[in-house]
Amino acid sequence: xxxxAVQTFNSVAFAGLLFLLxxxxxxxxxxxxxxxxxxxxxxxxxxYVGYSVIQAGLxxxxxxxxxxxxxxxLGAIVERVVLRRxxxxxxxxxxxxxxxxxxxxxxxxxxxxxxxxQIPEPAWLRGPVRMGDLVVPKYRIxxxxxxAVAALALWLLVDKTRLGAMIRAxxxxxxxxxxxxxxxxxxxxxxxxxxxxxVGMGGVLGAPIISIYPGLDFDMLPLAFIVVILGGIGSLAxxxxxxxxIGFIYTFGQAWVADLAYVILFLPMALxxxxxxxxxxGRPAA
Amino acid sequence: MSQTILRLSAVSxxxxxxxxxSDVDLAVAPGERRLILGPNGAGxxxxxxxxxxxxxxxxxxxxxxxxxxTHLPTARRVRAGLARTYQILSxxxxxxxxxxxxxxxxxxxxxxxxxxxxxxxxxxxGGEADRILATVHLDRIADRAVAQCTYGEKRRLEIALALxxxxxxxxxxxxxAGLSQAERTDTQRLLASIPPSVTVLxxxxxxxxxxTLAERVTVLHLGEVIADGDRDAVIRDxxxxxxxxxx
Amino acid sequence: MKHVVIGTxxxxxxxxxxxxxxxxxxxxxxxxxAIFASSYNMIAGWGGLISxxxxxxxxxxxxxxxxxxxxxxxxxxxxxxxxxLFATALAGVIGALALRATGIGFLMITLAxxxxxxxxxxxxxxxxxxxxxxxxxxxxxxxxxxxxxxxxYYYLTLAVAVVAFLSIRQFAGSSLGASLRGSRDQPRRMSAxxxxxxxxxxxxxxxxGFWAGVAGLLFLYxxxxxxxxxxxxxxxxEVLLMVILGGAGTLSGPIVGAAIIVxxxxxxSAYVEHWPMLLGALFLLVIMFVPEGLVPGLATRLRALxxxxxxxxxxxxxxA
Numbered sequence: 029x030x031x032x033a034v035q036t037f038n039s040v041a042f043a044g045l046l047f048l049l050x051x052x053x054x055x056x057x058x059x060x061x062x063x064x065x066x067x068x069x070x071x072x073x074x075x076y077v078g079y080s081v082i083q084a085g086l087x088x089x090x091x092x093x094x095x096x097x098x099x100x101x102l103g104a105i106v107e108r109v110v111l112r113r114x115x116x117x118x119x120x121x122x123x124x125x126x127x128x129x130x131x132x133x134x135x136x137x138x139x140x141x142x143x144x145x146q147i148p149e150p151a152w153l154r155g156p157v158r159m160g161d162l163v164v165p166k167y168r169i170x171x172x173x174x175x176a177v178a179a180l181a182l183w184l185l186v187d188k189t190r191l192g193a194m195i196r197a198x199x200x201x202x203x204x205x206x207x208x209x210x211x212x213x214x215x216x217x218x219x220x221x222x223x224x225x226x227v228g229m230g231g232v233l234g235a236p237i238i239s240i241y242p243g244l245d246f247d248m249l250p251l252a253f254i255v256v257i258l259g260g261i262g263s264l265a266x267x268x269x270x271x272x273x274i275g276f277i278y279t280f281g282q283a284w285v286a287d288l289a290y291v292i293l294f295l296p297m298a299l300x301x302x303x304x305x306x307x308x309x310g311r312p313a314a
Numbered sequence: 315m316s317q318t319i320l321r322l323s324a325v326s327x328x329x330x331x332x333x334x335x336s337d338v339d340l341a342v343a344p345g346e347r348r349l350i351l352g353p354n355g356a357g358x359x360x361x362x363x364x365x366x367x368x369x370x371x372x373x374x375x376x377x378x379x380x381x382x383x384t385h386l387p388t389a390r391r392v393r394a395g396l397a398r399t400y401q402i403l404s405x406x407x408x409x410x411x412x413x414x415x416x417x418x419x420x421x422x423x424x425x426x427x428x429x430x431x432x433x434x435x436x437x438x439x440g441g442e443a444d445r446i447l448a449t450v451h452l453d454r455i456a457d458r459a460v461a462q463c464t465y466g467e468k469r470r471l472e473i474a475l476a477l478x479x480x481x482x483x484x485x486x487x488x489x490x491a492g493l494s495q496a497e498r499t500d501t502q503r504l505l506a507s508i509p510p511s512v513t514v515l516x517x518x519x520x521x522x523x524x525x526t527l528a529e530r531v532t533v534l535h536l537g538e539v540i541a542d543g544d545r546d547a548v549i550r551d552x553x554x555x556x557x558x559x560x561x
Numbered sequence: 562m563k564h565v566v567i568g569t570x571x572x573x574x575x576x577x578x579x580x581x582x583x584x585x586x587x588x589x590x591x592x593x594x595a596i597f598a599s600s601y602n603m604i605a606g607w608g609g610l611i612s613x614x615x616x617x618x619x620x621x622x623x624x625x626x627x628x629x630x631x632x633x634x635x636x637x638x639x640x641x642x643x644x645x646l647f648a649t650a651l652a653g654v655i656g657a658l659a660l661r662a663t664g665i666g667f668l669m670i671t672l673a674x675x676x677x678x679x680x681x682x683x684x685x686x687x688x689x690x691x692x693x694x695x696x697x698x699x700x701x702x703x704x705x706x707x708x709x710x711x712x713x714y715y716y717l718t719l720a721v722a723v724v725a726f727l728s729i730r731q732f733a734g735s736s737l738g739a740s741l742r743g744s745r746d747q748p749r750r751m752s753a754x755x756x757x758x759x760x761x762x763x764x765x766x767x768x769x770g771f772w773a774g775v776a777g778l779l780f781l782y783x784x785x786x787x788x789x790x791x792x793x794x795x796x797x798x799e800v801l802l803m804v805i806l807g808g809a810g811t812l813s814g815p816i817v818g819a820a821i822i823v824x825x826x827x828x829x830s831a832y833v834e835h836w837p838m839l840l841g842a843l844f845l846l847v848i849m850f851v852p853e854g855l856v857p858g859l860a861t862r863l864r865a866l867x868x869x870x871x872x873x874x875x876x877x878x879x880x881a
Contacts, residue, residue: 063665129841134837294673302658
């Protein structure tokens, strides 16, 4: 029973990380209709930025914030300078994000080198905590809390604010949204920045658990895809549920069927795409 | 009693919650010239899309020469003898007029699957394409790229592609749209010269020309057939006049 | 045709002119990449279907052949043919699944299915050797001649590359090739002309998988080794890069793109440590400013007098 409980807890923690990764990805995909192929690289870059900030002696959560700001800035530049230029051509945009991902990955290698780096948890979150019979790392609880806060904040934004309503309109039908006077281009910049900020912060928050290394980008990108396809493109609720499902499959999969870990991860994604292309929560394509 | 070459029975289609085509019956005789009339949004193009299979119907059945088409994909219906032109031009802009027609000819030929031929040297297709272009008076510019042609020439090419398919039933979706007066007269002559063996369904807003071509008229309004019969009878139908005079 | 003959003759002189094994091997690598990129061009360039999993067939042939030789005791020729057959059959299956969608959906399905294969090669350590891959392969004698040497292997690769290029060029100029490009440009119109768009795309996908498998097999025997990297997203992304850079939908574009990337990786890397960034930046600039690719882009700018642009969907038959 104990092993189960530990794995369950780990699954939830990993799910939290996945949500930070996937929520931005799904919003960008939903509004701009493109998978941001540089999203994994942004996660990695955020982690690296956080590492440097901590090396400079600043506290952990300052590092998290710094990564968020840095990635938001990068996102703004990418969206306005590169993606905006090819607004009508989604494929060109996807390819452009591939190129940007390559550049970010190699620049990271240049700046931070090829060795795996560690970010330790902040001192006040170090060590275990006893929850009844269960002994769990304090940090993972913190990660779950952070992800939950992010989920709540995003839900409030998207569901309760005017801005969120505009985003939802843009996701549902950009043409009608434009006809109603919604500036979809400006929204795209905002959403791209928001998504990049989220994933950058996620990179720092995840680093104490998964460390930072070249190749992390290509490890994380497929996970973002899986969660978003499962949950439905453009759906935050879907990203939430998808993160939990994949968090469990990934954690228990690693533990039980290590050989086939990737297969059981990608098989559901492939099946969903083939059978129900709009995902579990998404809308059928017009 | 004439046979029916194209029959629609209780065909319906909804998009979202909106009934775009509602319980439409249509029986077209071989060689007939049938005009489909109706205000914008009446469901005319959707009806064509349902007939060709570009859109699947929710209810009802469609048959050509008593062969059921309802569940067949577009390509199979086309090979059964349908052809159509599109309201919005869908040509191959970077290719010459001849190349466009060659592609149309290839569609119904077995050799479309051939990976071993060299299309550039297929004189049979090239020659046939020129012959078809001649019937629409485009043979002199056969080598010109479509992107460099006038709108009127492109519209005629649309018709040429459909004629290249030697269809049994030809659906023309607003073939006169956007044409100048001179071009309209040319196209009218062209349409009038379509062989009587080909059945023609026509959607058109230009009443003057459309009514000279049509024998029977079907009027759609909000997806429903409100009048169906001989041209003269339909024109005099009070409901039709109401729908049109109200525009 | 005379271009091909001249080109082949020039390429045949490479080992004689350059001498050093390093450069000969570079030539071999470029040729293998050119075959791989040309195969991808069939679906991405002429088919208009951007796949993110083409490396699956490249790596599957390598793993298939390697496993048969190293663990199954098969002879090299049989293993090679079966490896390519495996890649082709895989393309049939993946194609059937992926072609349920187009556009971004197609991209994601190919990515997912490719990742499944990668995951198997990476995790199923007992069979595939995991991250270490499969080693210990030797090059057999071909018709009694040794292909162990750099020069000999180069000529083998060149011969295969010429056959591949001519075959793919033939496909492009055929009726089926024209049908494919028509389906890329106006799929709805093509259906309305009687073409079975899905089947055209699937057949092309399988054929492209075949040539990717051939490239993968040459790659296997070049390195005498296969690893999960051959099946990775990075490898799929790289072949995408080659085709887009050089010019999708052209015959020479993928070859030029392959050459650029292999040369940058092997030569420029000696002077510019961060050549991937260079490649990424080049790719980005091409997408932004020369989206048709370097070969057509340069051709257009050089031949400013003759109106040029996108290649026509089908080659022009002569008027009767």
